[in-house]
Amino acid sequence: MGKVIAAITTSVDGYIVGPKDGPEHGLGIGGERLHYWVMGGPWTYADDGHDTDGMHGADRQYDAAGAWGGTNPFPGTLIVLTHRTEDQPDPSAGFLFVDGFDAALMKARELAGDGGVSLGGGADLIRQGLAAGVVEELAISTAPLVLGGGKRLFEGFEQDLDLEVLGTWSSRYATHVRYAVKRAGQEYAAH
Secondary structure, three states: OOOEEEEEEEEOOOEEEOOOOEOOEOOOOOHHHHHHHHHOOOOOOOOOOOOOOOOOHHHHHHOOOOOOOOOOOOOOOEEEEOOOHHHOOOHHHOEEEEOOHHHHHHHHHHHHOOOOEEEEOOHHHHHHHHHOOOOOEEEEEEEOOOOOOOEEOOOOOOOOEEEEEEEEEEOOOOEEEEEEEEEOOOOOOOO
16 A cells, blocks of 8 residues: 655645635735746736646655646546535546545545545545544645744644655745654654
8 A cells, every 4th residue: 555645735824725715805905926836927816727837846856736727637546525515526527526534535545546546626625634644744834934823734733743854845836745644652763
Protein backbone atom coordinates (compact mmCIF):
# COMPACT_ATOMS: atom_id res chain seq x y z
CA MET A 1 0.00 0.00 0.00
CA GLY A 2 1.35 3.44 -0.96
CA LYS A 3 1.82 6.46 1.27
CA VAL A 4 -0.93 8.87 2.25
CA ILE A 5 0.27 12.42 1.59
CA ALA A 6 -1.65 15.56 2.55
CA ALA A 7 -0.94 18.79 0.65
CA ILE A 8 -2.24 22.35 0.98
CA THR A 9 -1.28 26.01 0.62
CA THR A 10 -1.44 28.48 3.54
CA SER A 11 -0.62 32.09 4.24
CA VAL A 12 2.19 32.87 6.68
CA ASP A 13 -0.47 33.31 9.38
CA GLY A 14 -1.88 29.85 8.64
CA TYR A 15 -5.01 30.61 6.59
CA ILE A 16 -6.04 28.40 3.64
CA VAL A 17 -8.63 30.94 2.43
CA GLY A 18 -9.17 34.61 3.10
CA PRO A 19 -12.17 36.16 4.87
CA LYS A 20 -15.71 35.65 3.55
CA ASP A 21 -15.06 32.63 1.32
CA GLY A 22 -18.09 31.40 -0.60
CA PRO A 23 -19.63 31.42 -4.07
CA GLU A 24 -18.63 35.03 -4.74
CA HIS A 25 -15.09 34.60 -3.37
CA GLY A 26 -14.01 30.96 -3.75
CA LEU A 27 -10.76 31.51 -1.84
CA GLY A 28 -12.09 34.35 0.30
CA ILE A 29 -11.25 38.00 -0.13
CA GLY A 30 -7.63 38.19 -1.24
CA GLY A 31 -7.25 34.42 -1.17
CA GLU A 32 -6.24 34.12 -4.84
CA ARG A 33 -2.80 35.36 -3.73
CA LEU A 34 -2.30 32.01 -1.98
CA HIS A 35 -2.11 30.32 -5.37
CA TYR A 36 0.05 32.72 -7.36
CA TRP A 37 2.62 29.91 -7.30
CA VAL A 38 0.17 27.62 -9.14
CA MET A 39 -0.89 30.22 -11.69
CA GLY A 40 2.55 31.60 -12.44
CA GLY A 41 1.77 34.98 -10.90
CA PRO A 42 -1.14 37.29 -10.07
CA TRP A 43 -4.61 36.11 -11.11
CA THR A 44 -8.23 36.31 -10.00
CA TYR A 45 -11.33 34.24 -10.69
CA ALA A 46 -12.26 36.96 -13.19
CA ASP A 47 -9.26 35.94 -15.34
CA ASP A 48 -11.27 33.57 -17.51
CA GLY A 49 -9.04 31.04 -19.22
CA HIS A 50 -5.85 31.94 -17.29
CA ASP A 51 -3.31 29.17 -17.64
CA THR A 52 -0.12 28.28 -15.84
CA ASP A 53 2.44 28.92 -18.56
CA GLY A 54 4.10 31.38 -16.20
CA MET A 55 4.73 28.75 -13.52
CA HIS A 56 8.43 27.98 -13.42
CA GLY A 57 11.36 26.81 -11.31
CA ALA A 58 10.59 25.48 -7.86
CA ASP A 59 6.84 25.99 -8.30
CA ARG A 60 6.60 23.89 -11.48
CA GLN A 61 8.84 21.24 -9.88
CA TYR A 62 6.55 21.10 -6.83
CA ASP A 63 3.20 21.13 -8.70
CA ALA A 64 1.92 17.55 -8.71
CA ALA A 65 -1.42 18.27 -10.36
CA GLY A 66 -0.24 19.87 -13.59
CA ALA A 67 -2.16 23.00 -12.52
CA TRP A 68 -5.53 21.26 -12.99
CA GLY A 69 -6.72 23.27 -15.99
CA GLY A 70 -10.35 22.52 -15.04
CA THR A 71 -10.04 18.73 -15.28
CA ASN A 72 -8.85 15.82 -13.17
CA PRO A 73 -5.10 15.80 -13.94
CA PHE A 74 -4.38 12.52 -12.24
CA PRO A 75 -4.12 9.13 -13.96
CA GLY A 76 -7.01 7.67 -11.93
CA THR A 77 -10.35 8.64 -10.48
CA LEU A 78 -10.31 11.61 -8.09
CA ILE A 79 -12.33 10.87 -4.94
CA VAL A 80 -14.27 13.89 -3.66
CA LEU A 81 -15.30 13.79 0.01
CA THR A 82 -18.71 15.45 0.25
CA HIS A 83 -22.12 15.17 1.91
CA ARG A 84 -23.67 16.05 -1.47
CA THR A 85 -23.17 12.77 -3.32
CA GLU A 86 -26.34 13.45 -5.32
CA ASP A 87 -24.29 16.05 -7.25
CA GLN A 88 -22.07 13.26 -8.68
CA PRO A 89 -20.86 14.31 -12.15
CA ASP A 90 -20.72 11.94 -15.11
CA PRO A 91 -18.06 9.26 -14.44
CA SER A 92 -16.21 10.31 -17.59
CA ALA A 93 -15.23 13.53 -15.75
CA GLY A 94 -12.90 11.41 -13.59
CA PHE A 95 -14.52 12.25 -10.23
CA LEU A 96 -16.29 10.04 -7.69
CA PHE A 97 -18.24 11.66 -4.84
CA VAL A 98 -18.13 9.75 -1.52
CA ASP A 99 -19.67 10.64 1.87
CA GLY A 100 -17.55 10.07 4.98
CA PHE A 101 -13.78 10.24 5.53
CA ASP A 102 -13.29 6.51 6.19
CA ALA A 103 -15.33 5.49 3.13
CA ALA A 104 -13.50 7.99 0.91
CA LEU A 105 -10.07 6.84 2.11
CA MET A 106 -11.01 3.17 1.67
CA LYS A 107 -12.20 3.83 -1.91
CA ALA A 108 -9.09 5.90 -2.71
CA ARG A 109 -6.81 3.15 -1.41
CA GLU A 110 -8.76 0.53 -3.37
CA LEU A 111 -8.41 2.53 -6.59
CA ALA A 112 -4.75 3.39 -5.93
CA GLY A 113 -3.72 -0.24 -5.41
CA ASP A 114 -0.01 -0.08 -4.53
CA GLY A 115 0.12 3.63 -5.41
CA GLY A 116 -0.08 6.56 -3.04
CA VAL A 117 -3.11 8.55 -1.95
CA SER A 118 -3.08 12.33 -1.74
CA LEU A 119 -5.38 14.31 0.56
CA GLY A 120 -5.97 17.88 -0.56
CA GLY A 121 -8.58 20.50 -1.05
CA GLY A 122 -9.34 21.54 2.47
CA ALA A 123 -8.13 21.99 6.01
CA ASP A 124 -10.89 19.84 7.50
CA LEU A 125 -9.96 16.86 5.32
CA ILE A 126 -6.28 17.19 6.24
CA ARG A 127 -7.09 17.52 9.94
CA GLN A 128 -9.25 14.37 9.72
CA GLY A 129 -6.40 12.48 8.07
CA LEU A 130 -3.88 13.64 10.66
CA ALA A 131 -6.25 12.85 13.54
CA ALA A 132 -6.89 9.37 12.13
CA GLY A 133 -3.14 8.77 12.00
CA VAL A 134 -3.15 7.87 8.28
CA VAL A 135 -1.11 10.80 6.91
CA GLU A 136 2.53 9.83 6.44
CA GLU A 137 3.69 13.02 4.70
CA LEU A 138 2.42 16.58 4.97
CA ALA A 139 3.26 19.05 2.21
CA ILE A 140 2.62 22.71 3.02
CA SER A 141 3.15 25.52 0.53
CA THR A 142 3.35 28.85 2.35
CA ALA A 143 2.53 31.94 0.32
CA PRO A 144 4.41 35.09 1.39
CA LEU A 145 1.37 36.99 2.67
CA VAL A 146 -0.64 37.58 5.82
CA LEU A 147 -4.40 37.31 5.25
CA GLY A 148 -5.41 38.28 8.79
CA GLY A 149 -8.60 36.21 8.62
CA GLY A 150 -10.33 33.29 6.94
CA LYS A 151 -10.02 29.60 7.75
CA ARG A 152 -6.85 28.29 9.42
CA LEU A 153 -5.29 24.97 8.54
CA PHE A 154 -4.96 23.80 12.15
CA GLU A 155 -7.99 25.55 13.68
CA GLY A 156 -9.21 23.33 16.54
CA PHE A 157 -6.59 20.63 15.93
CA GLU A 158 -5.29 19.48 19.31
CA GLN A 159 -3.07 16.48 18.57
CA ASP A 160 0.64 16.51 19.29
CA LEU A 161 2.67 15.64 16.18
CA ASP A 162 6.36 15.80 15.36
CA LEU A 163 7.33 16.62 11.79
CA GLU A 164 10.60 15.82 10.05
CA VAL A 165 11.59 18.10 7.16
CA LEU A 166 12.06 15.96 4.05
CA GLY A 167 12.68 18.79 1.59
CA THR A 168 12.15 22.48 0.84
CA TRP A 169 11.73 24.48 -2.37
CA SER A 170 11.26 28.23 -2.66
CA SER A 171 10.20 30.77 -5.26
CA ARG A 172 8.99 34.34 -5.12
CA TYR A 173 5.40 33.06 -4.71
CA ALA A 174 5.76 30.26 -2.12
CA THR A 175 7.99 28.16 0.09
CA HIS A 176 7.14 24.48 -0.23
CA VAL A 177 8.03 22.12 2.62
CA ARG A 178 7.49 18.36 2.77
CA TYR A 179 7.37 16.78 6.21
CA ALA A 180 7.28 13.19 7.44
CA VAL A 181 4.51 12.96 10.06
CA LYS A 182 5.39 11.28 13.34
CA ARG A 183 3.38 10.83 16.49
CA ALA A 184 4.93 12.80 19.36
CA GLY A 185 7.98 10.99 20.68
CA GLN A 186 8.31 8.65 17.67
CA GLU A 187 11.84 8.25 16.29
CA TYR A 188 12.69 9.86 12.97
CA ALA A 189 13.65 7.67 10.05
CA ALA A 190 17.30 7.68 9.00
CA HIS A 191 17.79 9.30 5.59
